């Protein structure tokens with residue numbers, strides 16, 4: 542598989558290490574870096590090549606979508622945040638290349654969601670939404686056609702994971718001593734206002750009850766064992782609860798490590814005889 546990545550941060554670098562560890566070596570790797578940061582990304586890839594030998598001299602770094610498409614990727618994984626989605630993803634889809642969209646919360650922008658869907662339809666490409674930091678998306682999506690869904694998601698992380706977000710206006714994250722719910726609202730509001738922390742709210746919304754009906758609570762908890770994700774689903778067909786205690790990434794406390802494993806699963810499934 543010829544693999545393209547949009548963004549070379551925590552998820553991208555961890556993903557490449559996991560691919561190597563699980564014996565998957567892309568036939569070619571292209572990385573789309575933020576314009577002007579190609580040299581920096583090249584240097585980071587060279588440093589990471591100590592752990593991921595396949596990277597040594599093998600990655601092509603480009604700075605725009607045309608450059609990425611010039612590398613003829615079979616699959617592109619977006620892991621660059623909401624800005625990266627708007628900047629690059631429509632062109633990739635329009636060119637007919639399937640894309641794993643990790644920054645699912647970008648679809649909380651209704652105009653961007655419409656443009657991504659239109660670009661994919663025009664190009665005959667698929668937008669693949671990984672489960673990300675949560676699980677059970679298969680059951681939620683299966684139940685959705687039955688209607689009558691009620692979904693509430695709670696995302697609870699240690700205070701430092703909320704640094705640089707609107708939570709700082711409500712809480713003193715440095716001195717917090719007890720669990721505090723600082724946001725209650727819709728999945729659309731959560732994904733829009735917490736673009737690095739509430740992509741899972743968007744994934745649950747798209748799988749199930751939609752952006753308005755999916756309820757979200759965001760919590761800072763100094764006693765949290767990690768990045769905690771829980772949600773409850775009630776429907777006429779089945780009811781269930783999920784609780785996931787996630788290890789935060791070493792490279793980004795906001796992102797759970799299991800997010801990267803879910804992206805790994807999507808990439809491996811593209812090559813597997815049996816996809817599961």
Ligand SMILES: NC(=O)C1=CN([C@@H]2O[C@H](COP(=O)(O)OP(=O)(O)OC[C@H]3O[C@@H](n4cnc5c(N)ncnc54)[C@H](OP(=O)(O)O)[C@@H]3O)[C@@H](O)[C@H]2O)C=CC1
Nearest residue numbers: 548549550551552574575621622625644673674740793796
């Ligand atoms: N679906 C899910 O469950 C989850 C989704 N996510 C999403 O994944 C994203 C990435 O996470 P993570 O890897 O941990 O974050 P990082 O911040 O570690 O990495 C993001 C990388 O993308 C780069 N980037 C930003 N904008 C662009 C652009 N326009 N073009 C190319 N590269 C760009 C950044 O560069 P620079 O440093 O120059 O900004 C950075 O290197 C998050 O922002 C979030 O949206 C995260 C966790 C869970």
Ligand SMILES: O=C([O-])CC(=O)C(=O)O
Nearest residue numbers: 674738739740741796797
């Ligand atoms: O990785 C996580 O814990 C979840 C996350 O940040 C997100 O949904 O954006």
